[in-house]
Amino acid sequence: MATQAAPAADTRQQQQQPAAKPAATNASRRRAKSFLRNYYGLQQSETSPQSGSKDADAAQRSAAAKSDPYDIDGHSFEVDKYMHKMFVEKQLPGLIQADNDLVADIRQLDGDMKTLVYENYSKFLSATDTINKMKSNVDNLESEMARLTQNIGKIAASSSTINNSLGTKREKIRQLNGVHSLLTKLQFVFELPANLNHCLETGSYTQAVKSYCRTLHLLQHYNHLTVFTGIERECKAIMVTIAHRIRQNMSREEATGAEISDSVGLLLALKENPETLWKKYLELSTKFLDKQYKKTLDDIQPLPLYQPPPPATPGSAKSHPATASSLAAAAAATPKKAISKRLSKSPFPAATAAAAAAAAAASNEISRKSEALEAEKPEDKIAYLNHHYLSEIEDFVASFRNYFLLPSNTSATGAMAFGGKDTTEEKGSSSLVVVAGGGGAAFQETEEEDPNGTARYRPAWFIKETRAATQLTKEQRSEANRAIKDAASKLTHGYLDTVRTFLEFPDNVLTMQPAAHIHVLKSLQAAAKSCKALCQLMGFDGLATGLVQDWESQLVERVLVTIKTELLSRISKQDKETQAAWGGVTSSSSSSSSSSSPTTSTSSSKVQQQQGSNGGLLAPGSVARQPTLGRFIQDTKQWLVDTLCSESFPFVESYMTNDVQFMSTKAEQSQFLKTFQSGFKGFWDQVLQSMQNMATEKDSSPTISLLMSQLCFELSTSAIERLYKTLSKTIFRPGAMAGDRRRARSNSFSIESYEDHPVLPELQWDSKSTIEACKDGGHALLDGFIERVGKDLSWLIMQGLETTTATTTGAAENYLTMPAPPTRVSAAWEQVYRQLNMVEQQVLQVFGEDGDRTGAGRTRSSESNRHEPFSLRPGGSNGSKSNNNNNNNGGGGGGSSSNGGGGGHLSITRSHRNDSHTSFGSSGHNAAAGGRFGRQQQQQDLLMSNIDKLFSDRVDIFTRCLDMNRTGILFGIVKIVLKAAAEAVRLGTYGRGGLQQIQVDAEFAKVWLWRFSIADERFMYSILEETQQTAYRRCIDPVPLDASAVEAIISSTAQRIESRK
Amino acid sequence: MDTLDNRSCAYGLRHQVHLLTFDEDALDIRTTIYDHDHEIWDISASKESPDLFFTCYKRVLENKKIESKATLWRMAPNTPTDPNGLSEPQHHQSRGHLEEVLSLDVGDGTVKKVVWQDNTEVISVEDWRICLWDIDIKQGKAKLTGTIEAPDRRYKFASAVLNPHAQEVVAIYGRSIHGWDLSSLKTTFALIDATPAMILCIDYNPNKPFQLATGSDDCKLRIWDVHHGAKKPIMVIQDHTHWVWDVAYNKFHDQLVLTSSSDCQVNLQSIVSVSTGADYRFDDQYGGEDDMDEDSDRVVSAEGSHSGDHADRTSFDRASPEPQPDVPTDGLVQTYEQHEDSVYQVAWSTVDPWLFMSLSYDGRAVMNQVPREEKFRIIMN
Structure with a gap:
């Protein structure tokens, strides 16, 4: 059949190409045919033998295929033979069938052919259009190209002219430039003593040290020249004074942490002995931080734990970019901007010492100011604490590491890694932006010195110089490392303890506002993330995460413990009521203690008393109470399920639905869920455990074990599975992130809770094992009940056997x-019968009729x-x-x-x-x-x-x-x-x-x-x-x-x- | 040899003491029957003289009063003219008669038990007191040297056992376990209301000081370590379904404990984890590990760089708890259900560590051996 399509395509081609010559030669037709065949993916083997195929094999194969004259698709198909064969072979129905088949085939081929024609025709039309368009565009192009060539030629000519004319002067300018810089430097050197003196007077030690350090190598290089020797000597004298001053400065009582750090940096730059220096530094800083800690604690006393954020004030947020929480977020973006700005403003290395000093001072001042601004804002405890205490610790640790610990060969990378992320540096840089914008070009020196371009709180040259100076041996360094670690851990633990005090749970945990705690934890996490130095030194973030996890598990525990205590108190209350109502059984339990009394008279009188009391208690009054115990169990079960579903679960979920940073990632959430899951499981274990304990308590009545066992069975049959189902569709809903949760929450407890929702696979094991545990617990309690009642009654009988009382005489006689x-x-035995009756009543109440x-x-x-x-x-x-x-x-x-x-x-x-x-x-x-x-x-x-x-x-x-x-x-x-x-x-x-x-x-x-x-x-x-x-x-x-x-x-x-x- | 009595409980039936002699090679038991005039409630043989034993028995006086006595008897072969020869002895039975050596003067209550200290001192347990006696077997005299009064008048003494490691007697009454020093008669320890159920029997670990086993009427066997004054037992086993009437440590392998109960069963328990066997095994393992280290050192020197891995692997293998099939473990070794009635006593043979006997209410005494697998397990370790 396919071969029939090929000639059809042939004729179609003729129709489609009206421009082509009609009736071309046989060869050209065949070529066109083969093209078409390729196009339509027909097999070569089906080509006719006339196609002149070079492939002998193919020809042979096709010949073999052709030789069959009965193949209706073959080329050698012969109608007569085929017809004859058909007539011979087939019956009339077969023939009619064949005829029908053929007619259908023919129709289909017809249809196919038509479709092909239409398709190819439209393609051809669009091709024609395209070609026309191309033709018109090419014309324009040529003229444009010509113009372009002309213009470029002109530009080349003028450029070469300019180049030629300027060539001579350039060399001169370069020389002059060199001379100028040399002179500037010389002048700087000659003026150095005067400058230093000036600095000494004005108290800008930073500038002095910086200038000195910069020129020091120069002076040493040229110290064979007398001029320089003089200057060097003079400078040294001044620097000694300065060093002394700096020491005094940092030992002052009111020195702030930043000042101390600065001073230590300066002293290091002056090549003081690093070992004594770090000790001193540590001592001073610890003292300062302790002071700061106390002060902060005092300060935060009146502050609220959590201030609900004022209804969105974007303006204020912008003006205080340095609030504790937004710091970390803004950290990545700001420095780059700042740097680029500064670079653009200071294209030339023309800094003066005074300007730099001013910048440093200004930066400090600005940060103060921003702090002040923040303080005006309603502030809460954690933010204040983070800001005033934790950041100080972080500063101190960071500088200490910088000064003494980081090995000098990695200074560049270390500086990079260190740059621009932690709170303090960020504060510095953001305030610097303000300086750069308002006060003018101030920090060029820094930029020039630090090609890495990272803006830092402490100018880069400090680090460079101090590193060079810090020639601590390995042992010394490790000692320092230990010391700082100790100090830092002490400090941070103080901090974490304080944070913990913020996280106290109220007695009734359900009344607690989640926002406050979440805010605290959020701030803590943010702070922990931003304190890079502390994290590197002692895994501060780990500590913080630990604290958060502690809090989580405590939260879960608290929530569930309330329920547990309530449940148990309900049971014991009911028990007391039952004891009051069923004096008889209580007396049976008391009889177990009284029965152990050695004298016959007391025990027998007890028995008689019991008889009296029991006789009264079997009165109809007890029958009226019939359903109490059973109803109590139903009520308690219902209450338990309701409370868990409508209070505890939503409560826990509300923590997850809040936009809590520490639950933002999947891992953290699943961590929390795990905590909750194990907490929930533990809850059941505890409940069962305390039920057992209650049952074995000396003064409890046996009825309580009966009650509790039935409660356990009830729970195991339906309640627990239902609870786990509720959990599965609320808190543990798979893939539900914070946003979804909030949306779904509104209806999750009202509508869905009645739908059947399968227990999630990860909860299934828990659910099953809890059910099992409940069953076991119920059995244990029931067996305990049976054993206890049985023993009490056996004791009665055994006691009766040892000595018996003949009621007629009243004298005690024995069986002998x-x-x-x-x-x-x-x-x-009478007593036993009565008690059994009573127990039967209770059992009927609790467990219902047998048929149940x-x-x-x-x-x-x-x-x-x-x-x-x-x-x-x-x-x-x-x-x-x-x-x-x-x-x-x-x-x-x-x-x-x-x-x-x-x-x-x-x-x-x-x-x-x-x-x-x-x-x-x-x-x-x-x-x-x-x-x-x-x-x-x-x-x-x-x-x-x-x-x-x-x-x-x-x-x-x-x-x-x-x-x-x-x-x-x-x-x-x-x-x-x-x-x-x-x-x-x-x-x-x-x-x-x-x-x-x-x-x-x-x-x-x-x-x-x-x-x-x-x-x-x-x-x-x-x-x-x-x-x-x-x-x-x-x-x-x-x-x-x-x-x-x-x-x-x-x-x-x-x-x-x-x-x- | 194993001595046990027939505790004939039916009144009016002939009371007898049977001496069963077990020939291990021939697996044959020969019985020597001694007539006893009154119903026997307990029997205890001397450790030193095999022909001496105490019985505690009761007799009714004038249909009014029950008198309880404890008497030391000597077994004697029968003279040809035996007045009691009612039934002709069968081929594996022979008869003997008992000679009274001495009697202990018992107070008001019933004497429950006599415990031998040695052939000169015995202790009797009565309802309300425990008496210490000096006995002179040759003279046939007994002298009371001290008494311990029941500390709680509500409860009678149920039983007592001597501490084989010290001069101490440990008695049980009600729910409590109480120990007294034998020379000073002062309390050494007291576990008052130690269990929720009445304690019925007690035995002292023969190899491990301070370890006791008690059985009580809540079907539980409890193992105690009284050394540290712990209020809780170190192990609680419940395999019976009724009261545990007797408990006995194996004298040679204290990891094997027998219990008998009124649910007609005798249970052989293994408590290897708290026995002296555990201590030895721990030591062995320790030594073994040392050896292992030496081995791996040698390997290091021989194989160079690969040896590190090898050493790690071997030590790991050692550390991983291989489930060795032949290590004795805690748990029920076997339950013996040959009895049709409550089993009131069990006893280990004093000479064969694997042989024990149990006696039930219907008068059937059953001799059993520790299962072979368990035996090998214990011997191999």
Whole structure:
């Protein structure tokens, strides 16, 4: 098909080129064809064999391709053959299909061809236009060129003329110039003593030293000439006086830091002994700075910590370019300007000493003035401090390093590096601009001497000369270095301490205005950045950054600590209320301490007291309180989440959204975020930790651990994830820089907070581990609760076993000598039952119904609740009991087993009960019947119970409570109590009465504690059974009570309990 | 040889003392049975004379009063005419009888335990006091030389142990641990309310002064260093699920501690990090590093410039905590669950460092050995 396009292009060419000759020779056509082919990127191999291709291979390949007459795209395509083949090969539908295909192909080719034609036509038209334009432009060009050549020729001619005429004079001027400068110098030398004297009188020592230093080498060079020797001698004498004066000057009491520095520089220039000099310098400066420090501290007392900036006054800002904060910013720009100005104003090296001195003085004066101006402005503490103290330190350190420390061979680069950036120098240069503008050319000397062009506070020649003079040995230098480091660190620490005092947090951190602190820190950072010398010497900026980070972490901590304390105080308050409301449980905790009292009478009276108080407390009043604990947990959780979301997070964020310089970069921000993140994580750890501590405190009630454990679970299920989500979309929002934050903040807490926002990956680990920690903490607290209640109750029972009180006589008796038929269930067990009831109430309040957490338990617990009244009612209980007993005795009792009252209750438990009860019941009867066989029987029992144990599952007593609901928690407690009772029974020796008492107690427990141990009834029955067996074996007179008698006692107790309710 | 008693708790059952003799080569246990008239609550054998032991026992007087006594017995082979020979001895059993040597006069309370100091001095632990006795075995006489009253009348003494490193007795009562000097009877240290739970048992580290182990009814084993008067234990281990009734240090390798509990389990714990083993190991490592330095010095001289890298690498290897598989580590070595009831006592063999026995309520005594891997781990280090 493509080949068909090629001829088409050919014809098109003819159309497009009307100017071309029609029907050119075959060869030219082919050439045009190949051009077009190239243009359209067609393959050479498709060219016809007539194209005369030189490539033999290609020809062959194409020949092979051509030889197929059925190729509809090939050149050797033969219609007839193709048609024939088609007819032979294809059925009618195939043919129709082929026909359709062909028609479609043809149409498409048509369309293609037309498009090509249009495209190329328009191109051609535009080309024609272009050519026309070019043609007209070329005409103009030629005439212009001609004129240009003419003019240049003229200029060349006149220039050569001028050159020729001036040639002779130039040489002369140069000579004269040389002579002039020589004379000037000579004159300067001859006038030097007089000048120096003059300086001495006027007190401009700087100028004197400068002049002297400049001429010194000259004098020394020519000191074989008597004239110069005289001058030198004279000068030296004067200089000695000057040096003396300078010394006096700098030792004055009121000498400022700058003066001292200047003086030291001068003395160095006069080649004083550098070692003694640096010591002196250090001493004087330290003294001065201490003084300055005190003064500054006094001065800043009345100043406000932070002055909100007055509503934009650009004029004032311009007039005081040297305010502390804008200094650094302006630093880069100003010097260049200043220098260029000065250079333009002083093209000739014609400085006079006086002018330079005046300049120095003026600069000082101006800086003073600007300071004064600043002082008028409302100023805050940090700015004042930076300005009056830190800058002095910086000055001192900078000059000291300049004078004594920097090695001389690097003076040029050192000077460069040192130039024009720090505060003081900047101040100098900016004030110099004013001088240059107003006072005229003043500083030419400096410019001339210092080809680097950096304007500096101390003229460059100082440095040059002093460097030359500072011939300190390496050791001396390192000593000086150490000394200055010590001094500087002392000074800066004083400074940083002061800054720290600005950053005190108020008690309630949320009321704090962020602006003040941020301002302080901002200024600190700016100052630290600008104090190059201090930074180089001792990493001052590092210290400052450290301070900022300290502040950040403290901020985070403060914010969270407030919440923590509030949370804990809420809990403990609630605990107190609960204690007040639930006197019973509190008394149980107090009973653990009282129960350890050695005398029986007190503990037993306590028990009775408790009975009294508990009886009252089980009154309906406590039921009315039902939802308090549960609501408290919900409230607290809500409060915690709300406070964090609506107070703390925005508060922290407000620090980030402010245009805070120290949070301007990504790194600094992420640093802050890291601090916050770890702080937040630590917050949870601390909360959990202090919850644990609260739970283990001696005087806390066990209820508090229950409360807190549920709180922990609540937090772990939803709250923490929500908080981290909130964090993810507010503070930690990825890529949100200061500007975005502010914009987004307005709605971030209102609208978005309800949207689901995934936790950021970097927070995910934290979130997960916090949830885990909360869960663990909750479990630990819950287990602590169970253990504690369990222990308290076990203690009751164990204590009861050691000594018991027969209520009828009031006399204390023990289990060995107790009278044979017990009259009632022992007080300890009744007490245990009451307390368990109360704990159940609390657990229900805190954890809700069973179904809330584990769906499976629901029906069962409600069922047990529903049936409880029946089983507890004396009649119902009687029925169920007799049923039970009948079975045990192996008698009939079939009729009574259908007794409706206890049926619901017993249907669940009967099978287990039978299993475990049989052994003891039968052995009891046998023993009662005939003592002879008793022993043998007993051993069999032992064997049986051991075999029983083999097949029963081992139950862990103190384990993690996994069912966080009524069933699980209460079973945890009951387990502990029963096991403790079983252990305790083993330690005693019993008389008949004792045995029977234990029997009664165990039966009581079976009926009344069943409700609490539905999680594993089998365990309860087997362990109570074992307890009875143990008592039986440890009894000196083993006669168990008749089952019906036991029944009677229990039902009477039940009646008592019922009536109390 | 291992002596342990059968603590027969069932009243009215025949009370016996069984001497179990274990033949390690044949893995065979022979039992010698001695009848004892009353129920035995504790037994302690003399360290010097293998045929002497104290028992603490209780008897009921006239169905009214329980009397508690401590008596020193001597084991004697049975005479042919044994009046107590109810059951014929089986092939690995033999019978003997006990000769009473002397008895200690016990005060009001129950005597819990007798602790041997040597064959002339013993200490008895009663409910409200600890008594020091001079005994004369030949004469059969005991003389009370001193008493220590319970410092807190609310709590009975639960147990006591002698400090093997000094003249000191350490007793436990309630939640407290208290030490007294034996010669002056003055308090050496007191950890009042040291734990939140009642302490049930105590043992003294035989190789490391000032280190104690206690078990309490919160399922926890605590290791104490009483030297510095620290109020907190240096290690707390909880692997039991009920009260810990007994604890025993291995006499040879004090990194091995046995605990028994009423959850029917015996746990073998390794506390190597606070044992004397840790000290030795630290020393060894130190020495080893010195050697290493010498080695690398040699390398420096031999290999020139490359040796620096080499030395660095070797020292790094040394410093990095290689998880050597054969180093003993802290933690539970093994749990023995052969008992079906509460295990009230455990004891190490006094001669074989790897052998121990445990006794449970149902009268089953189980002899076990330290697992072979742990044994090798300890020997290799």
